[in-house]
Amino acid sequence: MKHDFIDKYSNLDSFIHRLDPRTKFLTSLALTIAVVLTPAGNWKVFLCYFLILAVLILFSRLPLLYVMKRSLVIIPFVLMVAIFIPFFKQGQIAVSYNSGLFQLSITYDGILILTGILIKSWLCILSLVLLTSCTKLADMLEGLKQLGVPHVFILILSFMYRYIFVLADQAMRMQQARDSRNFGGNYWHKFKIIGNMIGTLFIRSYERGERVYVAMLARGYNGEVSAIRKLHYAPADAYFSLLLFILLLCPPLLWW
Amino acid sequence: MHIPDGFIDVPVAVTTFVVTVGAIACAVKTTNHNLGEKQVPMMGVLAAFIFAAQMLNFPVVGGTSGHFLGAALAAILLGPWTAVLIMSSVLVVQCLVFQDGGLLALGANILNMGIISVFVSYYIYKGIYTLLKGNKAARLIGAGIGAWFSVVASATACAIEIAISGTSPWEIAIPAMTGIHIFVGIGESLITVAVLSLVLVTRPDLLELQVA
Structure with missing residues (x-):
């Protein structure tokens, strides 16, 4: 069997790997929501979120090249849906080209929206790569079960x-x-x-x-499966969540 | 057509998530009633099957390749509610292991590819099957048309969600998504028919479980 592409780095050991899966899941979700809620154009806020993610990725000891490669998974969707936005969005025209038959113009609003989407989806995919590469699926499932x-x-x-x-x-x-x-x-x-x-x-x-x-x-299966795996919510999880939530709230409060 | 995060806004994500949770809860209840929790190993293996089948690529126009979605096949072979559970499992694993589709967009992705596609294809299949008085050809025609609509419907749903979020204007999102998937759907439909005819020849008893 050659399936090293599944769960490749979840066996590493780092501060992030040792966190409770519930902590990781909820903070990832919070980060994603924070990024999605930020309107395009707030570059400082996006930069802060990127720095938070970069620090976490460095802490996690994941190979950076791997993280970059995995984050490219969004490209096909971007090509299919987003790439035409600058050509169609109404607004002030940035570049225009007239071939006689048709008029091609790119608007500032369109470029703004496209960059916004690219940055947002890239930040979110980084967070997802971080979450999934640092958590074994069995642990994640146990965490999700606890979450209802x-x-x-x-x-x-x-x-x-x-x-x-x-x-x-x-x-x-x-x-x-x-x-x-x-x-x-x-x-x-x-x-x-x-x-x-x-x-x-x-x-x-x-x-x-x-x-x-x-x-x-x-072997006696009756529809019930009992797991030996026990999750442990440590004080470190609480501190980490609290710190991350504060860090997520700061940039919007400062610059919105 | 897994939507990454950043393409749909929070209200759309939350709405689709709520609809998805409702549908999955209903599916859990219905399958528990019909099959019992004892069928869990079978459903796990079949979800893994859909996942593996999606790894097989087929050529689409111009050197690009597409892959099988499987929602229509699952719906026809196993019934809609079981199919909803299986497709949702596949999408959850694709998100949590392969980063295919975003975390916040998971509800939307399950709604498009695991719920809308399943019900659209199932009812078209069943409608055609009963309309044509249920012989083998009727099954295959129904499956083919149902599979095509499953792909087109889920692509359109995806485009609508993106357009409502204000990410992409309607006049781009709908043609881009639906337009491409009109062709992808043909592949899906041909494969679904081929799979179904093979199953009808080798294990026709499996289909008796459903449209009996």
Whole structure:
């Protein structure tokens, strides 16, 4: 199995890694909300939030290159939705180009909105990368359960997490087998092959699910799962949350 | 079409989150009633299946590639409420492990890809199936059309949320999102039909669980 892309750095040890998952989840959410609520144009506020994140990322000992790479995940969406905004937004014109047939103009308002969105979504993705790279999913799920997510849903998620590795492996093997048999031909043929792959994967997964369930029944499963994992909310968590909330509130109070 | 944070504003995020929580609570209740909490391992494995199936890329026009969404397939094979739970699980893991889709935008993402897509495709499938008096061809036609609409509907919902947030004007958001996904939807529809016909040949008993 080669799935080091899943949960890659959650085993590191740092101050951030040791925080309670609930603390990390709630402070991340608070940071995201603070960033989203800040209107575009308040560059000083964004700079402060960036500095807070940068300090936290440095503390977490995550490789910086990895954090940067992960943060690029927003690019496709930006390209699809945001990139045209400067051309369409009404307002004072910054650059204009007339080709005779049509008029292309970029407005200051449009540029402002686009930069605002780019900065906001980049700051938020940094915070999400930090949260998810510093927390093991099992801990996170336990934290979410404490925060009130339904028990059944948490159980499904933890089973899913266990079998992602197995099924992703199966899917990758199928893809390799397909590619080594010179996958080509016309469009219809390609879709039929992918359909057959996914269908086979479905039937195998379904039968695997049945086997897992029967095996669990044989071991006394009655719909209840008890976890040994216990979360510990330490004083450090309270101090950290308090400090972060104050730091988040300061910039808007100073510059709005 | 996972919306990252920063594209929708807080009121939209909160509204979609509340709707999503309601739908998931309802799904938990309904599946508990129909299947029992004992089906949990099965649903976990099937959520992992959807996740793995989404890793298989297919070519779209011009060298770009798309991937399978799976909401329609899950809805047709397992029923809408189970599908809602499975798709939500997939989206939660994609957010919390792969940073696909934002934390604050999670409610909106689940609403678009895990709830709207599931119900749109399920009712179109079921409508066509009963209209054509339920033979094999009716299933496949219904699944194909349902799958196409599932993708287009969730892309449109996504565009509407972005436009309401004031991030992108309506005249850009709707054509950009819906326009691209009209083509992506064709791929989704072809694959869903192919998967369903394979399942109908090899394990037709699995489908009897649903439209009985």
